[in-house]
């Protein structure tokens with residue numbers, strides 16, 4: 001018996017990295033998943049890699065009309081959703097003193113605004129007892145050079161989780177943030193050597209995290225194993241923001 005048997009999950013930004021690893025694991029555990037990404041070709045590859053019980057919907061989480069189309073597809077194909085893992089997000093350096101309006105708008109429009117509407121637009125389809133997971137970042141718990149705007153855009157998610165856990169209490173919908181440390185995904189592929197050194201120096205095991213190590217935590221938060229975890233933040237960071 002799988003931990004997500006009979007459940008329907010939406011995972012955004014899931015054509016690579018930790019969200020793709022989560023989609024694979026959710027399906028192995030019995031869920032049907034709807035995954036998104038902006039590029040159709042990557043979406044097709046991801047659907048193929050997952051292999052079964054998956055629908056790919058081309059959608060940009062920063063565009064509200066795309067989110068409407070995503071949930072129209074979920075409604076038409078399954079009629080409801082049990083788990084939302086809002087993972088689409090991006091980083092980017094913007095040192096204080098040089099921050100542009102465009103950098104601010106880019107980061108907040110996807111990481112914060114996109115996450116908010118991904119959750120809000122799911123609510124009419126969400127079954128009572130569901131689970132909402134937002135992909136945060138430990139960046140908001142540390143002071144890191146050039147990352148204040150990114151960190152701020154993710155800090156908001158921590159606050160959303162507290163408020164929404166209260167607002168959704170009657171429906172027994174839990175809301176949590178999963179905050180990764182540095183994970184070996186495409187986002188970190190072209191990391192400058194100094195940045196990689198900085199990350200590794202803060203991790204006791206001296207090795208970046210792997211997408212599968214995020215997927216197992218996402219599964220925990222999606223399933224009944226975390227039935228008493230709500231309004232919380234779970235850091236999966238190898239200790240980086242804890243020590």
Ligand SMILES: NC(=O)c1ccc[n+]([C@@H]2O[C@H](COP(=O)([O-])OP(=O)(O)OC[C@H]3O[C@@H](n4cnc5c(N)ncnc54)[C@H](OP(=O)(O)O)[C@@H]3O)[C@@H](O)[C@H]2O)c1
Nearest residue numbers: 013015016017018037038039060061089137182183185187
């Ligand atoms: N990697 C890390 O070390 C790290 C650490 C802390 C937090 N995070 C957070 O974890 C999440 C996932 O990161 P990752 O490193 O696993 O990502 P990744 O491997 O770089 O993949 C990003 C995924 O999101 C999709 N995507 C990007 N922009 C999108 C948009 N506007 N709408 C929909 N999909 C979009 C990409 O496909 P398309 O390009 O085709 O859209 C791709 O599938 C992000 O929110 C990130 O901020 C990452």
